Amino acid sequence: MKKIFFTSLLICFIIKLNAQDKAIVSDLDGLTLNIGDTYIPSTYVSDANGVKSDCQNIIYYNKKGVFSSANSISVDSQNGTIKANEPGNHEVVAICIGDGGKRHSKTFEVFVNYPKIKKVELKLDNNLVYEGNYIPLIYEITDELDVKRVIDYWSTDIASKYFSNISFSLKAQNDKINIDKSNNILAVRVGVSTIEANIDGVTGSIDVKILKNPTSKIELVSNNDNVKTGDVIQFNTIAYDKKGKILNDLPVNFSFTGKSFDKSNTASGLILQDGRFVGDVAGKYIISARIGNITSSKVVNIFERDVKREVKTIGTGLVNDKHTSDFWVFEGVDGNDYAVTGTWGADGTSYFWDVTSPSNIKKIDSVQVDARTVNDVKVSADGKICIISREGASNRKNGIIIIDVSNPYDVKIISEYTKNLTGGVHNVFIYEDHVYALSNGQKYYIINIEDPKNPYEVGMFEIGKEGQSIHDVWIEDGIAYSSNWRDGVYLVDIGNGIVGGSTSKPIAFGNYTYDSGANHAAFPFKSKSTGKFYTVLGDEIFPNGVNPNGLNETAGFLHFVDFSDLNNPKEVARYELPGHGSHNYWIEDDILYVAMYSGGVRVVDISGDLLGDLYKQGREIGYILPSSPKGYIANATMVWGAQLYKGHVFYSDFNTGIGAAKVAKVKPDNSKTNQHLVD
């Protein structure tokens, strides 16, 4: 009996060992193909002794998946072939299904040769080259498949990556040009030279005429010499020849050095090549302008911005049995002041508050609908109609609820509207008797609510791209600003008339995207102090996803995009609070009130021209850090949004409800800073 037992055990062990030792073998291993090649792989399973067994079925796939990026290697499952479409290293997975449904799989690296370079062209920008100037060379590389790569002077990162894979050399015909080890090209002497680039055996060249620098003197002028951090100084140069004649259109390079007044800090700022300079840190800065081998400098003093003011919480309205979402403060038809707050991941309740006296915020009524999240709430300008959004309705119809708030002490549901909104409404906006309601995170519908009992759809806007996605919409002056994650902000005429749009025919006329792809909110801002028109775009980023054991880490910032030229928007500044990410915000009278989630509400001076890092420039006026030991999560600041209303900063907080604060005209009493508010 004992013998049988051990024999069985041994057999089981051997079977297990054999099963473990089997491995998939394929001639995909180390395979190299040329673009356009089609290949039939041979794949089988082999055990530790080299005994082969065939696969009854084989499935091949590109490890990049089914998206367009996976076209690098395409698989024809019917014919069992793979095709090389793009150069580089690619991963192909083979799944072998053997006898009895035993599955083996392995990833193989397949290399597709880069197509040979056919032509190299070198180009310069439109500026003349003077002795003493660096030459901004542009490479245009065309391969045998007629794919052209353009690597410009500023794209050193791309150049470095590309040239590391192939042979590359750069040389000048004579000593009129000096090329350093990093391939920077300096025009050192007047005359003619030729630059020659050899890339993977193909040579391109360009003749360069180096002119004598006609400049004998540069006068560097600025519109100010003593400013505060964050103030933009415009520098200009006047170049003279040796006869004192003014020279025009010469390329100028600006640079700066500096020293902080505070020895524990370091000078910091930004200078653009159009001569705009901003100092982030108080100190003395030397600004230099250079034309060839002639330079001129100017010293400017940057003083503290000194905008700090005391921000005091006046009152709070605690919601601690559920999370609070968005809010809206409004003037009621009786002239008193009210607010509505939504709730998140709960039971579909919205609360109404009397905030006439911000120091005595009173919960006065509530509405419960079939939903789990009322993410957004808005009230019409006349204070009569409130719209709340629904997500998580038990019948999965979601949509919006229209509420009569003429008497905020006794609000009444007028109607629900779900057509085309069953996928959940995340955000809404009310503008001139129309509701703009997001649908399923993909588009927004425009709904006429002139008769709130009988709302009806009049229009719809979507980007029209595969994978379109939207998070928010905000309306001002007949223009809808929608935030579309990776597709950035879209400016849409819904009645402004700029491009003939209307509610039934919304027309997009502006767009700006940026690399993070996290555009979550947008707010139009016409600067009172400069007249410039910006669209402020906010990120929402949770870099580590959900943290089940504590507070969630947030990231992202506000992007200030100068939209003065609608066809050529330029990102000029950012507000980024270290360690905290942005959410919703409000701008009024050149002051930004931004909910930075765990960083509370930040009140920021955004007056004047905006350039560079606004946080670093000491523009913060003050902050509010709401939290409560009685909060839904105790002592955890998580501010959702902020709104300036009749001189008070109202906010909603995920864990504590609603609150109001006042920005004082005086400087803060430092003994009270960094103090969490206790309900």
Add this chain to the structure above:
Amino acid sequence: MRLFILVFFFFGYIHAQSYFVYVAAESDDTVSLIRFANNKAEEIERIDVGLLPTEIEGPHGITVDPNGKYWYLSLAHGNPYGKLIKYSTENNELINQTDLGLFPASMQISTVTGLLYCVNFNLHGEMKPSSVSVVDPETMTEIKRIKTGTMPHGSRLSSDGLKQYSVTMMSSELYEIDAIGLKVSRKLSLDNKMKMDMNKSMDKKMKMMKEMSHSKVKPTWVIPHPSKNIAYIAGNGSNEIIEVDLINWKISNRISTGKGPYNVEISPDGKFLIATLKGEGSTAIFDLENNLKSKTIKNSTSVSHGIAISSDSKYAFISVEGIGGEAGVVDIISLKNLKKVSSVNIGKQAGGIAFWRMEKK
């Protein structure tokens, strides 16, 4: 005698069977691990899922791989695409993820190919054909997207792992996919076709055609029988279970049910067909070996959703969504005496549910 009774109960207790199921709470972004033993269910762990703390991403479908090492969850909402996320059953920690299509929902893994087949429900999108995503769970790569009909739901595999079945809610079709060839092999209309009276005027015929294009069947789930060439389909709109003969590929029976059958499963021993009746908050159990004799059991709350059956065919675990702020519930029904024997509250909108394993205490 007293000693015998004591010993009997002692060993009875220590050898009690424990059953484990995972169940998703769609409006709380949580998944609960439930243990059921000695006629008592308890939530032993609640796992936060999703990637954005301030968005409800809607965990909808859930499945455990055949070897029990991993569980997989579909998140319905993204930007705009949903996700498939892989977790370890050892510690319930996230291992890997991949994007799928719009509103990915129910799914299952083939025992033969090892691939996961997940329907892209696209519940709230345009009325156009959607797809079944095929994912290799080993690399978490979506390797193919197979086009089917409008609003596909209910992804289940034949017991040999070679065929995947799903139904399309708005185009009312049953789809069969070749699990190895990764292509649609057959499809079947589930409409109750009316005979066209040729004497009727052209206008009336056109009107009938128009009405027929909006099917009333609205199938939401399909389950192939574990040992017979039959599949059963939940006709959510027509209040019926539709029996399909898989050899002749035709409807062989229509069985009337209560309001809104939603999910339907068969016990591994092939004895019971179980259907959640979403519209009336109850569960119907049909005896497949006794002329489809049925019993309906009221669930603990409203909006009955998913079904998982223990591998020993003794218990059915029913997820019940609830409404608004109500807790979701898992009801446990004994298939021996056809009674609800325990319930446990979980997160809001309990939905996708998957049986993991049994364990002797």
